[in-house]
Amino acid sequence: MNAMFEPFVDVVPSFFATLSQGPLTLTIFLHTIIVLPMIWIYRQEKARLEQEG
Amino acid sequence: MAKKSVWSDNRFWQRSAAWITGFASVLLIWLTFDTTAQISMGTDSDIQNGVTKRVPGPTVINYKITYEMNKKRQHEIPVIGGANADGTSSFQEKEKFFGRDDWSEEEATALLHLGKLGSQVKNCMNCHTLLGNGAYYAPDLTKAWLDPAWGPEGSMQAMTGKNTKEEAMAEFLQNPSQYPTHERMMPNLGITAEEAKGLVAFLKHMSTIDTNGFPRNFGKIQGAVNGK
Numbered sequence: 001m002n003a004m005f006e007p008f009v010d011v012v013p014s015f016f017a018t019l020s021q022g023p024l025t026l027t028i029f030l031h032t033i034i035v036l037p038m039i040w041i042y043r044q045e046k047a048r049l050e051q052e053g
Numbered sequence: 054m055a056k057k058s059v060w061s062d063n064r065f066w067q068r069s070a071a072w073i074t075g076f077a078s079v080l081l082i083w084l085t086f087d088t089t090a091q092i093s094m095g096t097d098s099d100i101q102n103g104v105t106k107r108v109p110g111p112t113v114i115n116y117k118i119t120y121e122m123n124k125k126r127q128h129e130i131p132v133i134g135g136a137n138a139d140g141t142s143s144f145q146e147k148e149k150f151f152g153r154d155d156w157s158e159e160e161a162t163a164l165l166h167l168g169k170l171g172s173q174v175k176n177c178m179n180c181h182t183l184l185g186n187g188a189y190y191a192p193d194l195t196k197a198w199l200d201p202a203w204g205p206e207g208s209m210q211a212m213t214g215k216n217t218k219e220e221a222m223a224e225f226l227q228n229p230s231q232y233p234t235h236e237r238m239m240p241n242l243g244i245t246a247e248e249a250k251g252l253v254a255f256l257k258h259m260s261t262i263d264t265n266g267f268p269r270n271f272g273k274i275q276g277a278v279n280g281k
Binding site for chain 2: 011012015016033038041042045046049053
C-alpha cells in the first residue's frame, strides 16, 4: 500500500484508467506528450533561425 | 544584428500551442468514446453470462445486492447475486422484488424508466444526491438500497408496517411526511403507488452501479469501511 507503483485495479482496463492510477502516471504522460515535442520544435526553429540569420 | 532567440520567436510558440491543442482535442474525443463505453448499460444476457458491467442491465433487480469491501481495489464494490471466491459478483442468488424474481428485461426496463422519469419529475436532486449529482440537504441516495435502516433489522420496515425493503421504501415514498425519519422531514410529493415502485427499482438498480467506492465512507452501508 502507498507504494510508488500500485496494482492496476480499474473495473474495465483502459488507456485512461492507466493515466489515473497514481500521482505520477498522469504527470509523466503529460510531460512526455507536451515537453518532448516542444524540444523537437525548439530544435527545428533554432536550426531555421540559424539558417536565416 | 543580434542573434534571434528561439524563445522570442513567434513560430516556436505557435507550433507548440498548435501541437498541444491538437493533441488535447484528440485525447478528449477519445476520452468521450471511452467513457461512453464504460457507462453504457449492460443487458440481461451479460447478467446471465456472469459479465460484470459498471452499469448492469435492468434485470439486476431480480438479484440480491450487497456491498462488500474489495481488498484489491481498496474500496467497496456492489456484489450482485452473491460473491465469487475473488469477491466479484457471481449472479447466482436471486431476491424477490415486489414478490417476483423473474422480471423480464422489458418489464424491468419499463419500471426503471418510470422510476428515472419519476425522479426527474419529483426533482429528487433538489434535496438528495444521486451518483454525485444533486444536493446534500437530504441523504445521499446513490447506495440507499443498501442502507440497513430499510433491512430486516432496520427501523423502516416496522415503522411503515411492511415486511420487505422494497415495500417499506414504496410506502415511505407515497407518504413521506407521515414518518419521522430525519430532522428535515421529506415532504409529500404526491407519488403514486406505481411511481413509487418504479422509484424503488431505480434506487435498487442505482445501488448496483460500480462507482469506484463513491460515496466514500457512506456510513450507512452494511460492511462499509467505518460502517455503522
